[in-house]
Amino acid sequence: MTPIRPRRSALYLPAANARAIEKARTLAADVIILDLEDSVAPDMKDEARRMAVEAVAAGGFGPREVVIRVNGLDTPWAGSDLAAVAEAGPDGILLPKVASADDIESCAEQVAGRARLWGMIETCQAVFRLDALAGASRACGLDVWVIGANDLVKEMRCRLDEARTPLLPALSLAIMAARAHGLVVLDGVYNDITNLEGLARECAQGAALGFDGKSLIHPSHLETANRLYAPPGDEVAWARTIVAAYAAPENAGRGVIKVEGKMVERLHLAQAERLIAVADAIGAREA
Incomplete structure (x- = not known):
């Protein structure tokens, strides 16, 4: 059996925030995701990239995986992000809005084996290409999918209830495609930071669906995700x-x-x- 690496909790942190990066070295997260995309303003993109690369070089994260989320492939920062981040060699490079096998193959060529790839499933287009995306992921060394639920909700124009009813078909299909091709798959974030009871319900639901863990936006969510994604x-x-x-x-x-x-x-x-x-x-x- 391939060695299993716990990925119960994957915490996003803005790469432009030095204090957050330093704190990340002490948090009970299985994965730290240094973000260059949504949490970084356009005028801070270059600085965030530099800080993320320096954080990987400095190390000190212990057993935590360190992943850097780059900017979207259709943005002016993508090329510089991939080049610099691949050279830094984090545990993973998270690609947002993966929508085609060509996206995966192109990034794999640019990275050239210097870091493992992760991919985000967060568009309606991706949902209708899940099997092809999973096959390309496996072939190109992309190990992990992360659900981008907020972007998917935006594209669908749906209204979420507590049970995430409109998203359940897409979530289940993503898990099935990932399993069919031997990928790890993590659930999307929970937005209500202070509602730990709601977070616990969503973690329990995600674990029941078959997710390996959950992406998170706040350190206060770590204990809940770690507990509920551990086998009882x-x-x-x-x-x-x-x-x-x-x-x-x-x-x-x-x-x-x-x-x-x-x-x-x-x-x-x-x-x-x-x-x-x-x-x-x-x-x-x-x-």
């Missing part, structure tokens, strides 16, 4: 019971067995092994 203790215990049962000599080579009165198949064994790997990776991360 009772599920981990049951997974270990399944693995132990299949390891018993009398069950060697068997496809279907009975565990504590329940029918268990080898597909459940695979699920159990992955769940344990996630729990163990989180335990190692927090240690």
Whole structure:
């Protein structure tokens, strides 16, 4: 099994904010996303790029992944962003508004293997090309998708309720496409900073849908995302019971067995092994 890296929480921080970058080195985030796009004013783009590159060079982020979100491919900053950020070599380069396989292939050529690519699914066009985008992602070394729910809501002109009903088809299809091609996929941000109960509901919903974690806009959201995207203790215990049962000599080579009165198949064994790997990776991360 490929080693699993926890990505329960991916916190956006404006790359032009030196204090935020310094604080990021101490936060309980699995991923830090230094943003050059939405949170940076046009007259600060060059400075933000410089600061992000310097932050990666300085290091000090410990086990946290450091990802830099560049400006959109249709902006005047994209070329300079990709060149400078690829040279800096962060853990990932997050591409906004990925809409075609050509977008992914073009960026992969520019980056030339110097950093892994991540991509944002945040347009109606992307939703109708999910399988092709996932295939191109896999072929070009793009490992992670991040849902850009705010942009998708804007394009759809929909009205969100607490359950995000208008977005559910797109969210589920994005997860399915990502899984079909072996990608990690993170849910979009929760906008109501002080409403931690609402955040908890949305994290629980995202975990139930199958997301690997959640992108976040405020450090106060970290504890909730980390807790709700970690496998529940009772599920981990049951997974270990399944693995132990299949390891018993009398069950060697068997496809279907009975565990504590329940029918268990080898597909459940695979699920159990992955769940344990996630729990163990989180335990190692927090240690």
